Amino acid sequence: MMITYPAVFRKTAEGSWHCDFVDLDGCYGDGDTLDACIDDAIDSERAWIMARLSEEEDLPKVTQPDEVRLRPGEEVRSIGAIIKLMEGWEE
Numbered sequence: 001m002m003i004t005y006p007a008v009f010r011k012t013a014e015g016s017w018h019c020d021f022v023d024l025d026g027c028y029g030d031g032d033t034l035d036a037c038i039d040d041a042i043d044s045e046r047a048w049i050m051a052r053l054s055e056e057e058d059l060p061k062v063t064q065p066d067e068v069r070l071r072p073g074e075e076v077r078s079i080g081a082i083i084k085l086m087e088g089w090e091e
Contacts, residue, residue: 003049004080006065007041009034010073021079022068023060024048029079038079046081053083 007019007029017037021027027048029041052059068076 001083001085002080003045003059003083004078005045005062006068006076007045007079008068008070008074008076009037010071010075019077019079021045021048022063022076038077041079042081045079046083049081049083053085 005021005023007021009017009019012018017029017031017034019029019037019041021041021044024045027044029037029039029044031037031040049059065076065078070076
C-alpha cells in the first residue's frame with residue numbers, strides 16, 4: 001500500500017536540505033542534496049507509519065499540499081512510502 005503525506009523542504013544555511021512532514025509529528029528528512037533528502041524522508045515516513053501501526057494507532061489525516069503555508073524558500077512535496085501490511089505481502 002502506498003501512503004502519501006506532504007513534507008515542507010528547505011535548503012539550510014550550510015547548503016544541505018531538510019524537510020518536516022506537516023502531519024507526522026517529529027518526522028523529518030535530511031540530505032546533502034534534495035534527492036538525498038527525499039530518500040531520507042521516504043525512509044523516515046515509512047518508519048514513522050510502521051511504528052504508529054504497530055501501536056495500533058490511527059494514522060493522522062492528510063493535509064492537502066495546497067493547504068500548507070510556506071515561507072520564502074520553502075516548497076511542499078507529497079512523499080509516498082510503500083508499506084507492507086502483512087509479512088510476505090507484495091504490492
